[in-house]
Amino acid sequence: MGTFKIEGGHALKGEITPQGAKNEALQILCAVLLTEETVTIHNIPDILDVNKLIALLGSLGVETEKLGKGAYRFKAARVDLDYLQSAQFKEDGRGLRGSIMIVGPLLARYGMGYIPKPGGDKIGRRRLDTHFEGLIKLGARFRYNKEEYFYGVEAEKLHGTYMLLDEASVTGTANIVMAAVLAEGTTTIYNAACEPYLQQLCNMLNRMGAKISGVGSNLLTIEGVERLSGTTHTMLPDMIEIGSWIGLAAMTRSELTIKNVGWGSLGQIPNVFRKLGITIEKRDDDIYIPAHTDGYEIQSFIDGSILTIADAPWPGFTPDLLSIVLVVATQARGSVLIHQKMFESRLFFVDKLIDMGAKIILCDPHRATVIGHDFHSQLKATTMSSPDIRAGVSLLIAALSARGTSTIHNIEQIDRGYENIDERLRAIGARIERIA
Numbered sequence: 001m002g003t004f005k006i007e008g009g010h011a012l013k014g015e016i017t018p019q020g021a022k023n024e025a026l027q028i029l030c031a032v033l034l035t036e037e038t039v040t041i042h043n044i045p046d047i048l049d050v051n052k053l054i055a056l057l058g059s060l061g062v063e064t065e066k067l068g069k070g071a072y073r074f075k076a077a078r079v080d081l082d083y084l085q086s087a088q089f090k091e092d093g094r095g096l097r098g099s100i101m102i103v104g105p106l107l108a109r110y111g112m113g114y115i116p117k118p119g120g121d122k123i124g125r126r127r128l129d130t131h132f133e134g135l136i137k138l139g140a141r142f143r144y145n146k147e148e149y150f151y152g153v154e155a156e157k158l159h160g161t162y163m164l165l166d167e168a169s170v171t172g173t174a175n176i177v178m179a180a181v182l183a184e185g186t187t188t189i190y191n192a193a194c195e196p197y198l199q200q201l202c203n204m205l206n207r208m209g210a211k212i213s214g215v216g217s218n219l220l221t222i223e224g225v226e227r228l229s230g231t232t233h234t235m236l237p238d239m240i241e242i243g244s245w246i247g248l249a250a251m252t253r254s255e256l257t258i259k260n261v262g263w264g265s266l267g268q269i270p271n272v273f274r275k276l277g278i279t280i281e282k283r284d285d286d287i288y289i290p291a292h293t294d295g296y297e298i299q300s301f302i303d304g305s306i307l308t309i310a311d312a313p314w315p316g317f318t319p320d321l322l323s324i325v326l327v328v329a330t331q332a333r334g335s336v337l338i339h340q341k342m343f344e345s346r347l348f349f350v351d352k353l354i355d356m357g358a359k360i361i362l363c364d365p366h367r368a369t370v371i372g373h374d375f376h377s378q379l380k381a382t383t384m385s386s387p388d389i390r391a392g393v394s395l396l397i398a399a400l401s402a403r404g405t406s407t408i409h410n411i412e413q414i415d416r417g418y419e420n421i422d423e424r425l426r427a428i429g430a431r432i433e434r435i436a
């Protein structure tokens with residue numbers, strides 16, 4: 001179990017460049033299974049989850065060549081379907097959440113797709129019904145081994161159809177789209193997730209020869225094609241990292257420039273942090289955040305009632321940044337209600353912040369009220385363990401703003417999604433050491 005030691009209370013300064021997007025990378029990597037031709041991908045983040053998926057593709061027989069930092073060439077000419085029946089696959093497949101998205105491409109190209117219950121954050125129930133209901137609609141037979149938590153779909157041929165998804169699942173939509181592109185006939189997916197990473201996937205598939213229209217909306221129409229060809233793709237900057245660095249700058253009262261953020265794909269993120277009173281300046285494609293030496297003040301709603309920040313499927317605010325918003329609010333002037341609608345166990349980490357001196361009332365598993373200190377009282381350093389990727393980074397931000405030296409265990413959770421975080425934070429002045 002890895003550990004960070006963090007000496008808090010120091011302002012940071014400088015520039016930080018976001019990595020390529022984790023959740024986009026997981027979709028795009030699975031899409032290489034859809035063609036026997038070469039797919040070249042740039043700006044792939046060097047993080048645990050992505051590296052596990054690249055290794056899994058290698059075990060599946062995909063030829064994988066690293067071309068340089070963040071750049072890989074993949075060729076899925078000979079896929080080893082026997083691996084899908086192996087004990088090793090059951091181990092590898094459950095190592096991350098993104099592995100679920102191999103099912104759609106494998107079903108489309110080879111008529112079979114299997115997956116053990118995938119891993120990822122333990123942040124509440126994470127059902128897969130949307131994925132499999134969609135694949136069944138396309139004509140797949142479904143089986144589930146309850147003892148082993150092993151899912152399977154098989155079909156000689158997939159047929160396009162109309163479907164209304166029961167929820168706008170991100171990985172579910174990606175899986176169904178990747179199956180439908182090679183189905184016979186036209187598929188219409190209503191209530192599709194439509195966040196920028198899915199748009200990136202659809203655009204990449206279209207470059208490979210797919211016929212997807214409605215990209216960016218929740219109504220996708222997919223005319224099936226017989227085969228897809230190779231392409232080149234570049235990942236967007238990671239918007240969750242960008243939000244994390246905005247929170248870090250505010251909470252440590254640091255002057256930071258976040259480089260090349262891809263403003264056009266940030267959706268609600270700048271607005272939500274502005275509602276917390278944080279100054280965010282657009283400078284070309286960078287975000288400039290001045291040192292908030294006078295703190296930051298949470299806005300109220302127009303009628304004077306307490307601000308609520310809640311998650312919603314895109315173009316709503318991403319659930320993956322609510323933990324960061326929550327920690328940043330602990331030092332704001334004013335109060336905010338954080339409402340995590342999507343996941344039911346993602347707010348429990350507030351216990352640690354309360355131990356550090358934050359004023360938070362956990363109203364129920366989905367809602368927490370934060371009463372900011374306005375920097376009149378600094379958080380106190382402590383020892384903690386990272387429960388999930390975003391709570392882990394939130395605790396890390398709290399530790400960097402706290403008085404004294406904190407210890408964070410189980411930092412593998414953070415390494416799942418943040419590339420080389422300690423070195424990049426040291427480069428802007430953070431006192432953080434990886435001690436195990």
Ligand SMILES: CC(=O)N[C@H]1[C@@H](OP(=O)(O)OP(=O)(O)OC[C@H]2O[C@@H](n3ccc(=O)[nH]c3=O)[C@H](O)[C@@H]2O)O[C@H](CO)[C@@H](O)[C@@H]1O
Nearest residue numbers: 023026097098125167168169170171172313319320342343
């Ligand atoms: C690898 C990956 O890409 N992971 C992301 C992906 O996970 P993932 O694709 O697993 O998440 P889903 O979009 O399927 O669902 C997330 C949660 O929201 C609930 N839900 C979803 C849609 C909806 O309309 N209503 C609703 O309540 C689901 O029941 C579930 O509890 O999307 C999540 C939601 O943005 C992100 O937190 C994850 O980081």
Ligand SMILES: C=C(OP(=O)(O)O)C(=O)O
Nearest residue numbers: 097098120121320389390
């Ligand atoms: C919940 C997340 O990831 P995963 O779906 O991979 O667990 C996340 O990136 O915040």
